[in-house]
Amino acid sequence: MLQSPELLHRSRESSALLRAGLNLIQQALSIYSNDLRLMVANRRFREMFDLPAHLCEPGAQFSETIRYLAETGEYGAVGDVDDFVEARVQQALTFEQHYVERQRANGSWVSVEGGPLRQGGWVTVYTDITEIKRQEDMLRSHSDALSGKLLDRSEELARANRALEATINRLHETQQHLEAAEARVRLAAETTPAHIARLNRRELYTYSNQRLPIRAANGADNILGHTARDVLGDDIYNRIAPALHSALDGQAKVVEFTVPQDGRHIRAAFTPDTTSNGSVAGVYVLSMDITHSQSEGPGPSGALSDVGHFGDWTVRFSALSLTHRSRKQSVPLTLAEAALLRVFLEAPARLITRDDIFAAPGIAPGTDRALDVRISRLRQKLGEDPKHPRHIRTVYGAGYIFVGEVSWRG
Secondary structure, three states, rough: OOOOOHHHHHHHHHHHHHHHHHHHOOOEEEEEOOOEEEEEOOHHHHHOOOHHHHHOOOEEEEEHHHHHHOOOOOOOOOOOOOOOOOOHHHHHOOOOEEEEEOOOOOOEEEEEEEEEEEOEEEEEEEEOOOHHHHHHHHHHHHHHHOHHHHHHHHHEEEEEEHHHHHHHHHHHHHHHHHHHHHHHHHHHHHHHOEEEEEOOOOOOOEEEOOOOOOOOOOOOOOOOOEEHHHHHHHHHHHHHHHHHHHHHOOOOOEEEEEEEOOOOOOEEEEEEOOOOOOOOOEEEEEEEHHHHHOOOOOOOOOOOOOOEEOOOEEEOOOHHHEOOOOOOOOOOOOOHHHHHHHHHHEOOOEEEEEEHHOOOOOOOOOHHHHHHHHHHHHHOOOOOOOOOOOOOOEEEOOOOEEEEOEEEEO
């Protein structure tokens, strides 16, 4: 799987829109991934620190940028440059919320505010606060002589502080927009093997990972630029059209259909591609062949199976136990955890919303926070890395997807 910076910048549309928006911000802004490589930087970032072009391109290493700034005197006297760079790198790897104000070598002042991203890495905004510092110094050094001017200067300082607060708000908005863009790309990466595609509002394919589970009805080898009706054919298109149109109206939908030519069963999830202003620009489609999964799942009677297999795990619901094939001792489950796990296992590779989970049998009503805790505990019992879970993947702003083949018996 490609690293997230490369995934983000493979999406030309997302990258262009993101850069255009960030270049409108008057503050310098940089976004680094969890492996300390540059994902996005706006024009002001390069201008403020007079950086060479290669340090502002996606993939540039954080350590190289720090070394350049240290060697050009940005931080003043730093002693041993290697030690200074290593200390900054180790500090960056903590990915903690931070805010500092420092005086630059040229005498100006800059505030630095950073916030971690949910997927790892961080976004940082740099604001020139030289004028604010000048006013603060004036208030301190001339407090006795200011008299009537004190009120005017105080009001100017208050306005400057309000502007700084607005900048902080823009930082949070930018962070949310970035996470939404990353989530759309990660959705495509994390659910392979499956067909991942995007349709615009004219129902033209603008992206496909070329894993269409059926033969294109119009014989196209590359479906980009073709309409859904031309690619799927009238029969299948008419079956998925209600779900597609619902997604274009902003409501995610899932539909299942049988391929007339060979009887295979396909499940397709339609997720709206919503812009920052709330409009729907298109639809993401995730489809996969579930014929094999259906043959191993619950029988036609709808009776619940007792034993489920996925990856290296076996779950026995009647015994409330999880067993890993490399371990002798089982992991106990609570009733709530077992019910939650069944919800995921019965809908693999399918978008599951929070409402879906709360409506499932055996799930007690609760808050979103309570559900987050339940899912976190279940992930812990599955031994999953919180930042890169293997099975229970979060689709930010939409819900969850269980990744992996599931079979049943009993």
